[in-house]
Amino acid sequence: MLLDKPERLIPFGVVLSLLYVLANNASEVAAFFASAVLLLMTGGIAYWTYCRAKRRAGRQRLEAQLIELIDRHENALVSYYHQCRRKDLFGNCDESRWHDCIDLFLKSQLVPDEADFRTWRQSAIGRWAAQVVAEATAEKVALYRTTNPLTRVDASSLTPLEYERHCADLLRVEGWKIQETPATRDGGADFVAEKEKVRLVVQCKRYSQPVGNKAVQEVTAAVRLYGGNVACVVAPTGFTKQAQQEATGLSVHLLHHSMLAAFAEKLAA
Structure with missing residues (x-):
């Protein structure tokens, strides 16, 4: 069949020629392939090292x-x-x-x-x-x-009034002067904490559910009433999405009580 189509003899002849060269130069070919493999391995390791360093x-x-x-x-x-x-x-x-x-x-x-x-x-x-x-x-x-060991207190075991006092104590032990507001008609604040040039107006909400936006509005009004320059609402159960959105617009800080002391200290720093 090959003799019927002479053009097929050309690649066949090339293959035979290569086999003849390889057979007569086995040591050189082995060295070539060893060098090629070593080069590929070195390049692969270098590329892997580069990619790893980049990642x-x-x-x-x-x-x-x-x-x-x-x-x-x-x-x-x-x-x-x-x-x-x-x-x-x-x-x-x-x-x-x-x-x-x-x-x-x-x-x-x-x-x-x-x-x-x-x-x-x-x-x-x-x-x-x-x-x-x-x-x-x-x-x-x-x-x-x-x-602050006071942050370990289980807020769920406290009454709303006890929770307010607990939050005030968190700041009192850090050297803040606490001004308590009237139990009724407090104007939207449970106490005012003062240190350096900071007057922090705080409203505490000991709820079993996330606190709504009403608390945000109340403490905003209390800032003006008590001459504060920072306002926050503190709660153990978080805040509703609406409260968070409104707090952002009114620059009111929403906190878990465990964050209150650290937050206040940053203000006074």
Whole structure:
């Protein structure tokens, strides 16, 4: 069949020629292939090292960005941490709502597009970022409990009046002068804390549900009434979305009581 079509003999002849050369230069060919393999391995290792260093640098930049964002939004994160972690009847901690809050934080701060966020969140870097937020927030909560033992008090065991006094004590031990307001007709404030040039107007809400926007409006009015320059609402159960939106517009700070002392100290620094 090859003789019937002479053009097929050309590649066949080339192959035979190569086989003849390889057979007569086996040592040189082996050395060539060994050098080629070594070169490929060296190049592959160098490329792998470069990619690894690039990924590490990218992760370090993202970690620095995350820490900055966590510090900026620590009041909200700590509040969500306490509000959204609940124990079931068997004593198991249900953190599903807390994980949803972490996703909300990451989406709003890093990857706003819904489709892009879903893909990114399922990636290794997305899972790692969520872990960084969870661990950093837990560390902040633990630090506040260590530096101020009063934050360990179980707020659910306190009456509304006891809760107000507890919040005032959190600041009093840090050197703040506390001015209590009348038990009735308090004008939207439970007490005023003063230190340096800061007059912090505080309203405390010991509710079993998230606090609504009415408290935000009340403490805003109380700032003018008591000559304050900063206002906050403190609650153990978090705040509704409407309250959060209104607080942003009115520059009212919404806090979990475990954050109160640290927040106030930053104001007075």
